[in-house]
Amino acid sequence: MKFATKAIHAGQEPDPTTGAVMTPIYQTSTYWQKSPGDNKGFEYSRGTNPTRKALEGCLAALENAKYGLAFSSGMGATDAVLKLLSPGDEVITGDDLYGGSYRIFTKIFANYGIKFYFINLADPANVLPYINDNTKLIWIETPTNPTMQIVDIEGVAKIAKAKNVVLAVDNTFASPYLQNPIDLGADIVMHSVTKYLGGHSDVVMGALMLNDEDLYKRLWFIYNACGATPGPQDSFLVLRGIKTLHLRMRAHCENGRLIAEYLKNHPKVDKIYWPGFTDHPNHHIAKKQMRDFGGMISITLKGASLEDTFKVASSFKVFTLAESLGGVESLINHPATMTHGSIPKDVREKVGVVDSLLRLSVGVEDIEDLLDDLKQALG
Numbered sequence: 001m002k003f004a005t006k007a008i009h010a011g012q013e014p015d016p017t018t019g020a021v022m023t024p025i026y027q028t029s030t031y032w033q034k035s036p037g038d039n040k041g042f043e044y045s046r047g048t049n050p051t052r053k054a055l056e057g058c059l060a061a062l063e064n065a066k067y068g069l070a071f072s073s074g075m076g077a078t079d080a081v082l083k084l085l086s087p088g089d090e091v092i093t094g095d096d097l098y099g100g101s102y103r104i105f106t107k108i109f110a111n112y113g114i115k116f117y118f119i120n121l122a123d124p125a126n127v128l129p130y131i132n133d134n135t136k137l138i139w140i141e142t143p144t145n146p147t148m149q150i151v152d153i154e155g156v157a158k159i160a161k162a163k164n165v166v167l168a169v170d171n172t173f174a175s176p177y178l179q180n181p182i183d184l185g186a187d188i189v190m191h192s193v194t195k196y197l198g199g200h201s202d203v204v205m206g207a208l209m210l211n212d213e214d215l216y217k218r219l220w221f222i223y224n225a226c227g228a229t230p231g232p233q234d235s236f237l238v239l240r241g242i243k244t245l246h247l248r249m250r251a252h253c254e255n256g257r258l259i260a261e262y263l264k265n266h267p268k269v270d271k272i273y274w275p276g277f278t279d280h281p282n283h284h285i286a287k288k289q290m291r292d293f294g295g296m297i298s299i300t301l302k303g304a305s306l307e308d309t310f311k312v313a314s315s316f317k318v319f320t321l322a323e324s325l326g327g328v329e330s331l332i333n334h335p336a337t338m339t340h341g342s343i344p345k346d347v348r349e350k351v352g353v354v355d356s357l358l359r360l361s362v363g364v365e366d367i368e369d370l371l372d373d374l375k376q377a378l379g
């Protein structure tokens, strides 16, 4: 099946009891057993729920994976992957990451004796000096949040495979419509479903997709044992959101391109980060591993202080100043104080997360209104 068909149908069948075309919201915590253990495959909703199961089938299909696991947030999904590790294990990851990922690595799992290396991943070979017998996981994000660095997934996957290290890719920024890391050799794909997959800024959810049965069993054990699993209402909302993922992504990419081109020559803009530009340092890799370049764009404002930047960020009328991304509505975010506020100033500034940086999540509104809003806000 092709992507659009999977987005609408995968994991879903007419409801066996009523024939309902849309998967019902099975709002139940528990299930009748005829005699202990004699049930219809559902026992307790922390572990399994029919609405969530339909969603997990759909999520797996979108990433060309065998298995999908839905979590109550992206961080819940990340937490489950990290719980595969033991004290003494080492993780290699990028130096530009979602702030919450940096926080869970350094403030939670580092306390449990796990060591993290934050390195520049512009070239996959950069991981080599950090790999040793204790290396158990490579965690990459591409495009990165918020400076839109591109990591060569296939290149890193080759090294990970040769060294017997699990490769997990946070694919939130690209969405499964633009990029499928498992096809490029990754072992686990993670999504903040809150973003493009949900698509309507009305649900917080996470997901893992993977092919390896043994790894799936270990992750399912963590999922059920630790319990960060989403309820049926949220699962339903995401099933519904995904049905238009391909349509939304085309519109995000189209608006994203027009806005990136507009901002590139704007006199108030200093740097612009968007992988679709041919002068982006890893544009050729983005072109190879992504179907299009998406609607996430970051800019720095020329000579702007924190105060100047706040003033611009607060003056939008169509873009909404808010954390998060990937919804139908356009958002503007100030990473240094919002999404990436948990990263120390010297660490974030090294990779370009400076006070004058703004991140745009370009929505699917009319492009004329978005361009007019940028015009008036930037002045």
Ligand SMILES: *Cc1c(COP(=O)(O)O)cnc(C)c1O
Binding pocket: 073, 074, 075, 076, 098, 100, 101, 141, 145, 170, 172, 173, 191, 192, 193, 194, 195, 204, 205, 206
């Ligand atoms: C939002 C986000 C997360 C965390 O997901 P939540 O659903 O907010 O828990 C992880 N990675 C990236 C790239 C994100 O943008």
